[in-house]
Amino acid sequence: MPRPTSPPPRGAGILLTGERGRPALNGIAHVQRLVFRVLATIMWAAPAGAFGAMAAVVGATGTDALRSLGVVMLAFYLTCLLFVFVLLGPPDVGHQDGAGFDEATLMDDDTPPPATRSDDTALSPA
Missing domain, CATH: 1.20.5 (Single alpha-helices involved in coiled-coils or other helix-helix interfaces)
Structure with a gap:
């Protein structure tokens, strides 16, 4: 059975390309900011959603x-x-x-x- 290998270190490869890799790093940074803003919005709205779900259950079952x-x-x-x-x-x-x-x-x-x-x-x- 072949031994599993880890994937090549793509992040290190992008960093080692220097200025040619800068656009890829900038793109990754933009996607990272977008993902964390979406997660922050979800975390901010989660208590209201939980309260609404609890209210719906209590309304339906007493x-x-x-x-x-x-x-x-x-x-x-x-x-x-x-x-x-x-x-x-x-x-x-x-x-x-x-x-x-x-x-x-x-x-x-x-x-x-x-x-x-x-x-x-x-x-x-x-």
């Missing part, structure tokens, strides 16, 4: 929708609290160094971390 949303929110916050206080352990309030949790619990060499990113390794080589 307060049952709000009760269901409250149950989901309560379950989410309880799950967060359980994760913090059960999995990470109780906070160390008495320390003067400002550490919020006991480092011995978090940095135990025998146990893997409770969660890793996709590019992390759970058990690093010794």
Whole structure:
């Protein structure tokens, strides 16, 4: 099976062309500004859209929708609290160094971390 290769670095190629690549860089900058302005507009209008959607649901189903949303929110916050206080352990309030949790619990060499990113390794080589 052939080994996958990464695409050629086009951005570096455009930069290395010097002044001949300047129009391409300017075009990329214009498209970048356009995309981020559109995203900023969407982010600015999102709260109004969310409020309108919530109003439509409450108008159609009554307060049952709000009760269901409250149950989901309560379950989410309880799950967060359980994760913090059960999995990470109780906070160390008495320390003067400002550490919020006991480092011995978090940095135990025998146990893997409770969660890793996709590019992390759970058990690093010794």
